[in-house]
Amino acid sequence: MALINVSFPGGVQVNANVAGFDILTDQPEANGGTNAAINPFYLFLSSLATCSGFFALRFCQQRDLPTTGLGLTLDAERDEETHALKKVRMKLQLPADFPDKYKKAILRAAEQCAVKKALENPPEIQMVTE
Structure with missing residues (x-):
């Protein structure tokens, strides 16, 4: 059984089911979507931010440190021509x-x-057909 199963409900929406949780994605209207859900690239960046935030939160909780006001922001810089993440x-x-x-x-x-570590030491990614 696959870790993640992807479906295509219509338009340019691409959804994933991960361990029983549904993740919905769409594209902005400028890219042919309806902007009904987060786009996959922002979902990727969100996983980095929320993962890092989790570790910061657990650090505080394990030491009985205050968490009121704890937050994290993420900004991304992309190449204007290639749109690659810089x-x-x-x-x-x-x-x-x-x-x-x-x-x-x-x-x-x-x-x-773990998301940050995966980016620092990227895995081999293979794409095959069935």
Whole structure:
């Protein structure tokens, strides 16, 4: 059984079922879509941000540190001609009362994200037909 099953419900929508969860994607109207769901590229970037955020959150929870005000933003820079991803910058917002002694450690924790590690050491990707 496949880890992820993809379906094509209509238009340019491409959906995935992962472990019983449905993920819906679409394209902006400019790309022939209806903008009814996130596009796959933003979903990819969101997985990087949420994975890093999870590690930051767990770092705080495991140490009984405050999480109110904890947040993360992600900005991506793409090449104007090729649209290739050039740079990703994530910024971790810490709670106002976050202890200084943990600031470097929480960054190291957030960098343990499996998605980030996969990008740093990309796997071989094969495409075959059935």
